[in-house]
Amino acid sequence: MAGRARSLVPASISERLCLGGTADDDHEHFASDEMRAFVEAQMAQGEYASASEYLRSLIRDAQKRQAKPALEAELLEALQGPAVEMTRDEWDSIEREALEGLAGEMIRP
Numbered sequence: 145m146a147g148r149a150r151s152l153v154p155a156s157i158s159e160r161l162c163l164g165g166t167a168d169d170d171h172e173h174f175a176s177d178e179m180r181a182f183v184e185a186q187m188a189q190g191e192y193a194s195a196s197e198y199l200r201s202l203i204r205d206a207q208k209r210q211a212k213p214a215l216e217a218e219l220l221e222a223l224q225g226p227a228v229e230m231t232r233d234e235w236d237s238i239e240r241e242a243l244e245g246l247a248g249e250m251i252r253p
Contacts, residue, residue, distance in 0.1 A: 183195050192198040 183198055186192055186198050187194065192201065
């Protein structure tokens, strides 16, 4: 896929984590056959092209979960503050920012 973002996780690490590769010369496995089969099943469903892509997706999901409490705190603070009247242009700007932020995201129930 042209223009694909470079992985933040080196391929050798993601392969060991997801596909049961070995570490150094002692042949210690980082993942079980069950984990390998699970990742391969995720790839077979067509949502992920590689184990690295699946791992990056898991990392992004974890980052979102960790950011959620801070976002909720900010929202609660805003709700407890005074009401502010907004113009149509301000609402349109918020909508544009939200749509840009969601570009390329898969919305899941």
